[in-house]
Amino acid sequence: xxxxxxxxxxxxxPVINLFAQVPPPPDYGEDxxxxxxxxxxxxxxxxxxxxxxxxxxxxxxxxxxKLVSQ
Numbered sequence: 001x002x003x004x005x006x007x008x009x010x011x012x013x014p015v016i017n018l019f020a021q022v023p024p025p026p027d028y029g030e031d032x033x034x035x036x037x038x039x040x041x042x043x044x045x046x047x048x049x050x051x052x053x054x055x056x057x058x059x060x061x062x063x064x065x066k067l068v069s070q
Contacts, residue, residue, distance in 0.1 A: 016045075
């Protein structure tokens with residue numbers, strides 16, 4: 001079960017950027033104000049990536065501690 005989950009995660013990880021939305025191009029007309037800073041789709045998922053990293057690290061350390069204690 002764990003190997004299948006990790007395999008599925010490794011397969012789907014590179015595909016995640018397909019679901020990212022591209023922001024519309026800025027309006028550089030005469031009435032356009034100062035352009036804002038462009039945001040990348042990755043900025044939206046930073047919290048999700050941090051949570052996934054913490055969960056992975058917790059799981060890995062828990063498994064290592066369990067192996068050492070046996």
